[in-house]
Amino acid sequence: DAGVTQSPTHLIKTRGQQVTLRCSPKSGHDTVSWYQQALGQGPQFIFQYYEEEERQRGNFPDRFSGHQFPNYSSELNVNALLLGDSALYLCASSLPTGRSGNTIYFGEGSWLTVV
């Protein structure tokens, strides 16, 4: 049973550049969420995609955008990178919302360093 897979695992970008991160959900899951985790912090919710639409969004600027494809995989795009965007970006998948307390499963993350 394939878990959540993310790519790339590590990348370095220059301030002002754009980055795209990719995620394939766990088999059988159709809802994908993205989180940002800074060192020493818990994951912070960016947004969630279901049926190819952004379903819910956290407190992140419009520089953060995403997409979900018909096969449920997803991309996270960040434009105009800032030094403060350096973090571990986590993708998580789950069954559709509407189920009480449905568990989310995380991938291994993509480490982004902005220099």
Place this chain on the structure above:
Amino acid sequence: EDQVTQSPEALRLQEGESSSLNCSYTVSGLRGLFWYRQDPGKGPEFLFTLYSAGEEKEKERLKATLTKKESFLHITAPKPEDSATYLCAVQAGGSYIPTFGRGTSLIVHP
């Protein structure tokens, strides 16, 4: 605003020295409370989901319990391989998005 607070921030134990981690929450309408383990540089690994006060779940040396205001993760006779950061998260009210605490960093010395 929902709050999830984990304590202690860091915990050092000797191998075999049992202890507990705490996750306290102030939310309305708890839907689920989750525990994850996170190794350095890795994504969180799911451990347990608890839905209602009084519920308990066990896995190897770990046991999670839930009351109306907090959850405990009990670690019995820990081993060095149990060293990790343990994250707690809650889903509550009208949102199905879990809110995470900052985690407890556990180090178990041989």
